Amino acid sequence: MSTPAMWCGQSVERVEDAALLTGRGRFIDDLGVKPGTLHAAILRSPHAHARVKAIRADPARQAPGVAAVLTGEDVTKLCASLVVGVKAPIECWPIATDRVRYVGEPVAVVVAASRYVAEDAVDLIEVDYEALPAVVDPLAALDTAQPVLHEGLRGNLASERSFCYGDPEGTFAHAAHRVSVTIRYPRNSCTPMETYGVVAEYDVGEDAYDVLANFMGPFSLHAVMARALKVPGGRFRLRTPPDSGGSFGVKQGVFPYIVLMGVASRATGRPVKWVEDRLEHLAASVSATNRVTVLDAAVDADGRVRALAWDQVEDVGAHIRAPEPATLYRMHGNLTGAYDIRHVSVRNRVVLTNKAPTGLNRGFGGPQVYYALERLMQRIAIELGLDPVEVIRRNLIPSGAFPYKTATGATLDSGDYAKAFENALADGGFAALREKQKEARAQGRVYGIGLTAAVEPSVSNMGYITTVLTPEERRKAGPKNGAQATATVALDPLGGVSVHVASVPQGQGHRTVLAQIVADALGLKPADIRVITEMDTARDAWSIASGNYSSRFAAATGGAAHLAAGKIKAKLARIAGAQLNVAANEVEFADGKARARGNPDNAVAFSRLAAASHWSPGLVPVENQALRETVFWTPPELTPPSANDEINSSLCHAFIFDFCGVEIDRTTCAVRIDKYVTMHDCGRILHPGMVAGQITGGFAHALGAALYEEYAYGPDGSFLTGTFADYLVPTAMEVPNPVILHLETPSPFTPLGTKGVGEGNCMSTPVCIANAVADALGVAEINLPLSPAKIAAHLHGAERTPRKPQAKPVAGKGRTLHGSGQAQAAAPPQAVWAMLLDPKTLAAIIPGCHGVERLSDTHFRAEVTLGVGPVTGRYKADIVLSDLTAPKAVTLTGVVTGALGNGGGTGRITLAATDDGGTTLAYEYDAEVGGKVAAIGGRLLDGAARIVIRQFFAALARHTGGKKPGYLARLFGRGA
Amino acid sequence: MKPPNFDYIRAESVAEAHAALAEYGGEARVIAGGQTLVPMLSMRLARPKVLIDIMHLAELKDIAAKGDALRIGAGVRQAEALASRDVAEKAPLLAAALPWVGHAQTRNRGTLCGSVAHADPSAEIPLVLLALGGSVALSSHRKRRSVSAADFFTGMMSTARADDEMIEAIVLPAKRPDTSTAFQEFGRRHGDFAIVACAAVVSPDGITFAVGGVADKPERRDFPALDGSPLDDAIDAFAWELDAREDLHATAPYRRELVRRMGRATIEEARRCLA
């Protein structure tokens, strides 16, 4: 193969692929473990909020194959709380201590001979919970009358800060228009295909932990974990496997489990392995934050935005888990998006609710911010009667204004937004799309166009999160900033080149790109460079910013590798200069040789040169010895927040402009993306194939967020999307091919001129699609995900009224199940009444009842086996009778708890005598179901509950000699 | 997510399967394709004592077209039915619905009878069986019996099958030359369970219309050969009679509206083929 001038810029084949394509990847669960390694399974909370009153784990502890069962009490003895990132008196443990605060929170860890056996033992643990009211909505959580999650706080507000940049107040006062949007950004997650995995081993002799985990950084969390495990950093060795099955931020969230498994290993004296399963992942790994934002703009008559007022309420779930509330502050320098807006006010509040804790997720704060900002831009156009294209055009930061300092403190490194925007409109065929829309509408079709401009920040400033602290608090804590990137280039005795980095790739092809970068620097081929990316904190050069997030690879790690290679090269040049009798700066590296510039025959083989310092150090001056060079690079631009709270939250800023056309089916209300154009200026492109992959991959995530995906919770905090059948990840059928356009404006701040590209579409695409749907429907308020049922509310309009009055009330109330029915009993009301109050009769008629205990005349406790079809489980039921009007009516309030979930409900039963001496029993109930069945069988719950209840009445009727016991009585319950 | 313990019996004859069902009744589950049962085991939603594997029984593997009926054995996988000429010719409604059942990779193992036994309210195969007026052939050590689809599906995942019975086959009446059928479905993603699925069988003198995904089980109505707004009214009345479910993915009013609109479209599609 002839050597191209530069390897960077070529879509070379990836070095990673041969192994991955042939089944020889080395993911965490593919690696062997030490003999004697135990396997962990976790018992998790079925309740959103409850006090843990008692845990009975002895039967589990005594089960064969079980080494230990650890509860919160055991765990807290062996570790400390995880550090919390705001100044508030709250703790964050990796396992519930006295309370559970979200569905899925760990309650006990079983360590056993195999995962199968560990799960068997989990089933044997009994926990008494005292259910507490849950708070789910972030705005409701602000209400101090609501239940409080952490008693250290007065309410659920964990942090509040207000900021003012420029003169927002004055600008609003004089503005021609004020336009406002309120948005509720939902919860979702990028759900990598590989779940979390941890293998932890504690060495009692050295009081040290050695952990292998598919953690992705940031390694600032290494400090959090070491502190929680109560060892110095050097005694907490964290290693990563060579391959990781995707992360998108999510594998940051494995860190509490690293602590938990470390403790489990310490408690058992054996290595402990835990591989998260998909149900655990969906319920309790990590979610992006949901956020309620009110955003106002002060706008001139021509659509120029003069000021913004942000009010953001960020819901981080049940705990503030490090590095939260970073999601809220990651975009702080970029709150003006791609626009030239000088006056900004911000009010940021962080609230706690009974949902899974949040953390890193592709886009990290960007989707939430741009959803508000770009919905606002569309509303400005509509309210002022302007073309949305024109509103964006008028507000873009002008060409030539770079580097541009935003009102909130970011330095936008480079770009030509206007040019990228105009190119996209022209090359992407915007005019034709408008024509198409016109035609479609003329035919009565529902067609909309959406636009979005966005700035995609990358290479986070490790100090941005301290913007959550007041300037005084920051002064006390000392400044935090920078983005230390590291890379090591080493030469081996045969003259081979290897590269070690702390970038922890999760599929992004880092090894390939680093080989390209170093090959270019040294005049070699990528195949000559061996790149090692599995990381070991005990041996590798790393710092707190290490890891795979904030799209920092190409800009920071790639740059550091380039610099490290440059250092080696400079030394080699001096050695070569001495050998070739030319000045070092006359030596050039190409085709695997170092040669004198202009005289290619005066050359020495690279490998020979590279081996020199190993074999003949005596010939090389000490300062020139070229063996191994490590570079730590941190950009000076990333300074701590200023005293005025200005923060350059990220180093690089890519520009994105997207537009799309969508059509909505009038019958199904499904959204079809007809065309999607995405323009990126991500600086210099090192590998076009991988950049395209980042864009199409991010686009698919964003499409999921826009149309399908939501971590949904019921009003009681029950988790409703616990499987991949309910958490809807788009497939090839749902994801169209976007049209990708580029402009390349190199970053002046990074060694290679590169910027991040991986997160942009997660920021721009959800709102671009929403804008198109809003345009199609002509609505102002629109929230994700844009499910057909939601759109139907607009498009189908009010439902036809029934021609006949309805037999049964069928209107739904969210997750509350309710229904009603009737049964005929042969006995008269008095007899039926007696039966209802008699434990013996109840035992006989409650579906699957194993016995009823009477606590008082109106309070019963029962053990029941309930089931529908193959789904059966044993439950404890607690039933209270009230409002008794003998023999006419009674209200039954029940709570049912068991391994498959928990339910509570109230039913009113009325008895009426019939002409033939029998009784008509009528009932109506409202019930709520939570826990496992709600999370994984939500689609079927309604009908299942109905069946069980119907069966109860059918059995009651049968017991009284009713005519038709029917199929139901037979189907349920072994005892009945 | 690992299954609890159970014994596993690989039946070598139908009689052996019957004997095992007789012995264990409700504590046993037949395992056919496993595409529904295995995830339920892994999630520990189901905890049978014994699994009875019927997939090695040659006598259950037939698709038999006899006279005006098509009999599909319990061992027939969905992919096999989809590839069958007999199914395409005698039961085009089934052939139209099968591509909607999961994905090619799950159809390669899932059976038709397993889907009928499981009776998911959104499942396509039960809907087709009901729409066509088919029946379920049940057998046990005691007896054999045939139950019409209308009587077989009794509610959410609930059927007329007794604990000691297995489904040996489903039987579909072969398509009459004077009828035409159509199937339409809407789900959130391709391959998902239906939010609403519609099946129509039309003949010059009437319409059979059935919907899945809406109520606890597939539901069916027979209309005279209506058209225009009387047809809309009839469908509307049917939509209201259905006890439409609410869940995460759809509201009851939305489901009913799909019944109206998609139902009408399905009937028209069938009519177009008749013409």
Added chain:
Amino acid sequence: MPRLSAERRHRVRFTLNGSAVEAEAEPRMLLTDFLRHELGMTGTHVGCEHGVCGACTIEINGVPARACLTLAVQADGATIRTVEALAPEPGRLSILQEAFRRHHALQCGFCTAGILMSLDNYLRQRPNPTEENLRVFLGGHLCRCTGYVPILAAAMDAAKRLREVPANA
């Protein structure tokens, strides 16, 4: 009748990638765990254990199917192919695998084994797929990294190249 009790491990034998293999499993052991942890064939991945993601897809008796929805004991006597069988020889890739590499149809590679097993089978059955056919068929797989665009391109390209080579090359 072969009756395997829950408490014990039982011998399971099948043909894996052309060779006879055997190991022991409890009746409840999933085929994914059996392949990966008893037989050491870790190329088959586990992404959901409930049949949706497709990462575990392998060929069972000639057709692609979910290993996670199959018990090891059900596979007794079967003929199974996994991703480890696709390359014609060590150091060489199949036409499909090469197309994946050329088109960057994988990033983390976690979903890849399942997708390759599905496509390898599909392209043998249907050498002339349309992109739409392929989309429907790939609908049985989730990939979180690529957005599917390069996977479709690789599959179309592989189909074309497979048509060009003689059947047994």
